[in-house]
Amino acid sequence: xxxxxxxxxxxxxxxxxxxxxxxxxxxxxxxxxxxxxxxxxxxxxxxxxxxxxxxxxxxxxxxxxxxxxxxxxxxxxxxxxxxxxxxxxxxxxxxxxxxxxxxxxxxxxxxxxxxxxxxxxxxxxxxxxxxxxxxxxxxxxxxxxxxxxxxxxxxxxxxxxxxxxxxxxxxxxxxxxxxxxxxxxxxxxxxxxxxxxxxxxxxxxxxxxxxxxxxxxxxxxxxxxxxxxxxxxxxxxxxxxxxxxxxxxxxxxxxxxxxxxxxxxxxxxxxxxxxxxxxxxxxxxxxxxxxxxxxxxxxxxxxxxxxxxxxxxxxxxxxxxxxxxxx
Amino acid sequence: xxxxxxxxxxxxxxxxxxxxxxxxxxxxxxxxxxxxxxxxxxxxxxxxxxxxxxxxxxxxxxxxxxxxxxxxxxxxxxxxxxxxxxxxxxxxxxxxxxxxxxxxxxxxxxxxxxxxxxxxxxxxxxxxxxxxxxxxxxxxxxxxxxxxxxxxxxxxxxxxxxxxxxxxxxxxxxxxxxxxxxxxxxxxxxxxxxxxxxxxxxxxxxxxxxxxxxxxxxxxxxxxxxxxxxxxxxxxxxxxxxxxxxxxxxxxxxxxxxxxxxxxxxxxxxxxxxxxxxxxxxxxxxxxxxxxxxxxxxx
Amino acid sequence: xxxxxxxxxxxxxxxxxxxxxxxxxxxxxxxxxxxxxxxxxxxxxxxxxxxxxxxxxxxxxxxxxxxxxxxxxxxxxxxxxxxxxxxxxxxxxxxxxxxxxxxxxxxxxxxxxxxxxxxxxxxxxxxxxxxxxxxxxxxxxxxxxxxxxxxxxxxxxxxxxxxxxxxxxxxxxxxxxxxxxxxxxxxxxxxxxxxxxxxxxxxxxxxxxxxxxxxxxxxxxxxxxxxxxxxxxxxxxxxxxxx
Numbered sequence: 001x002x003x004x005x006x007x008x009x010x011x012x013x014x015x016x017x018x019x020x021x022x023x024x025x026x027x028x029x030x031x032x033x034x035x036x037x038x039x040x041x042x043x044x045x046x047x048x049x050x051x052x053x054x055x056x057x058x059x060x061x062x063x064x065x066x067x068x069x070x071x072x073x074x075x076x077x078x079x080x081x082x083x084x085x086x087x088x089x090x091x092x093x094x095x096x097x098x099x100x101x102x103x104x105x106x107x108x109x110x111x112x113x114x115x116x117x118x119x120x121x122x123x124x125x126x127x128x129x130x131x132x133x134x135x136x137x138x139x140x141x142x143x144x145x146x147x148x149x150x151x152x153x154x155x156x157x158x159x160x161x162x163x164x165x166x167x168x169x170x171x172x173x174x175x176x177x178x179x180x181x182x183x184x185x186x187x188x189x190x191x192x193x194x195x196x197x198x199x200x201x202x203x204x205x206x207x208x209x210x211x212x213x214x215x216x217x218x219x220x221x222x223x224x225x226x227x228x229x230x231x232x233x234x235x236x237x238x239x240x241x242x243x244x245x246x247x248x249x250x251x252x253x254x255x256x257x258x259x260x261x262x263x264x265x266x267x268x269x270x271x272x273x274x275x276x277x278x279x280x281x282x283x284x285x286x287x288x289x290x291x292x293x294x295x296x297x298x299x300x301x302x303x304x305x306x307x308x309x310x311x312x313x314x315x316x317x318x319x320x321x322x323x324x325x326x327x
Numbered sequence: 328x329x330x331x332x333x334x335x336x337x338x339x340x341x342x343x344x345x346x347x348x349x350x351x352x353x354x355x356x357x358x359x360x361x362x363x364x365x366x367x368x369x370x371x372x373x374x375x376x377x378x379x380x381x382x383x384x385x386x387x388x389x390x391x392x393x394x395x396x397x398x399x400x401x402x403x404x405x406x407x408x409x410x411x412x413x414x415x416x417x418x419x420x421x422x423x424x425x426x427x428x429x430x431x432x433x434x435x436x437x438x439x440x441x442x443x444x445x446x447x448x449x450x451x452x453x454x455x456x457x458x459x460x461x462x463x464x465x466x467x468x469x470x471x472x473x474x475x476x477x478x479x480x481x482x483x484x485x486x487x488x489x490x491x492x493x494x495x496x497x498x499x500x501x502x503x504x505x506x507x508x509x510x511x512x513x514x515x516x517x518x519x520x521x522x523x524x525x526x527x528x529x530x531x532x533x534x535x536x537x538x539x540x541x542x543x544x545x546x547x548x549x550x551x552x553x554x555x556x557x558x559x560x561x562x563x564x565x566x567x568x569x570x571x572x573x574x575x576x577x578x579x580x581x582x583x584x585x586x587x588x589x590x591x592x593x594x595x596x597x598x599x600x601x602x603x604x605x606x607x608x609x610x611x612x613x614x615x616x617x618x619x620x621x622x623x624x625x626x
Numbered sequence: 627x628x629x630x631x632x633x634x635x636x637x638x639x640x641x642x643x644x645x646x647x648x649x650x651x652x653x654x655x656x657x658x659x660x661x662x663x664x665x666x667x668x669x670x671x672x673x674x675x676x677x678x679x680x681x682x683x684x685x686x687x688x689x690x691x692x693x694x695x696x697x698x699x700x701x702x703x704x705x706x707x708x709x710x711x712x713x714x715x716x717x718x719x720x721x722x723x724x725x726x727x728x729x730x731x732x733x734x735x736x737x738x739x740x741x742x743x744x745x746x747x748x749x750x751x752x753x754x755x756x757x758x759x760x761x762x763x764x765x766x767x768x769x770x771x772x773x774x775x776x777x778x779x780x781x782x783x784x785x786x787x788x789x790x791x792x793x794x795x796x797x798x799x800x801x802x803x804x805x806x807x808x809x810x811x812x813x814x815x816x817x818x819x820x821x822x823x824x825x826x827x828x829x830x831x832x833x834x835x836x837x838x839x840x841x842x843x844x845x846x847x848x849x850x851x852x853x854x855x856x857x858x859x860x861x862x863x864x865x866x867x868x869x
Contacts, residue, residue: 195427612831
């Protein structure tokens, strides 16, 4: 087994734009679920809207990079509002079902050949990052050291993503500690009590849906920025990965989703390298290396179940805030 | 009589609240809430069918009646938590039809719930601060910049601490509301309601589940509301409490108002006794069941 | 004198709770003799409902024991206790709303269906109104009527011990009085009755002996009358309003 390449793959996951994009998505979901208690099982849909929002504005409308980001955010906000109007009145479990459907609708629309010129359908979209790369302040060369070596473009994406993540985290941290955050906390526990105090509960829930949606949408944009956008990326499994990362870290905190995303991806990378290597070395019986690689998704599923049962508050969460077992 | 400790002061009852004879739907001299032909059906069941009711301003009115009489439903209708099938009603002259619950609360009508809604995952102080109205910090964009709302937050905290002190909850200000006892949570809900600076306070069974010994302090707080100029409407089953502090009593049964008037009059009303009070109101059940025999002359 | 009668229920230094590390009962004691009507009162959170649940095997007992007619029944599940003649009426959710009154009563003899007729006779003799409304859906009943059905269900197995959790909760004054009179009648028919109550005054008026629970311990005990007139009990638990 090539220990060295396993190590490199795992270490790279620590500082990768994918991990950061994931952390953004988890942060957005933290607002939806951790803070307001909305069971959003369509977070992949928000990511898709954000990703394609960026790509399409660049390719079809020729937006410069900054306008494309703004368009991406606007698209996510619009998606949140459209989703919110009919669903925010629904009970938790119904909301969950509708959000799964909404995300699938987005994915299927993107997959459809009707708008193939704009969306690229199953082939997806590529080459939309040129304007973004053109403003890269880092000259050509290699940056970093050891397993963390990047080309100038890769480094630029990484730094940019980190800055966006830091800003988003700071913003959310401020929000959560403000009186607005206090109202949201109250709403999660009991809407009627908050209504009786004169607060427009629907408006607050919508605001949280939009804010979380924009953050998740930006995560989607960052997710595809270094490579290509494809409907396959935004399947329901992505939603459950984000959920796993969120619950692992701690759903009702700002740091939790970041921690969870990092651990999740490092684990994925580790298992993704280790398991096929073990299969090749004959350690996993009749399993081929391809099958062994797929095994890591099974393990993710088991991890999710275990977290929810044993430690629903995640690593940094407070037990009092989140228990799914209703007494 | 047992060696009991009387309440600090016998409450000053308001009189002259009604116009004409006291009967269901009687007009009030100065009504704060007026409702007309309000009805609500659940399936085939008539929950509320009130032709006319007026709540007197600045007084303490008790709403009593058997379970299923429609008291909580009426509460929900008047505060915007439920939509009636028919009817018009107004608060201080303003029409409330179609006004959502949070707007009704903003207008000055605050209500508590039968099952206390002290927000357990917030601290006592956070619960209180949540009650304050018109907070700049609660708006999404302004909340990101603390300098915009810091000062107001301090003022709100000051007021909250004052009220907590009055309700003897100051020591618990940083405890999570979930760790408070049932009675303390009721007090918190009432204290929090005061943060909204209401004109009409509607309490749904404020004594339910509270120790008899704690009841007295709750009653004092309700009397204080009246002293400070607020109007109180409360639902209760404890007739001793009603008799003690209510200026006016409205009796509901099967969705309709069957009697109205000062407590002493209403409690003697035959229809009320049959439907609600029972004939053993002031009688020791030990005597009724024959378990004890008292010497002659005692009750 | 009552001291000579058999001890039916004996709760010995019970420590119990729900959440790990948090005890609601901290060494609670209680004795119920044959045919007695025992009242349990006290502030919220004192452990009244927990005590009843611990006797009926519904909450975790950490220390101490519960004896029924000399047998250690600590931790025995509910069905075993029903077999041994214990009936339990919880405070909430105590009838099946989608079933008729008749079906609710049938649920009462679930373990021994052939006892149905016997049980029905007993219950309708105590609660005459139930007999004429057997086909009515329990969900359409008022709070007081449901209380009656819940008590009836518990009586269907003709228990020798009846545990009641706040039978008057949420009822209007006239229905409360009815509930208390019913409990008294059931007890007079020979059932050893233990009742937890919020309406301390009414409870003490009809019970033979009472226990005042505070912070998980039996703080004061005595005959119902003695407790009713005890100035300390009045100050701390009864309040001075009212008769």
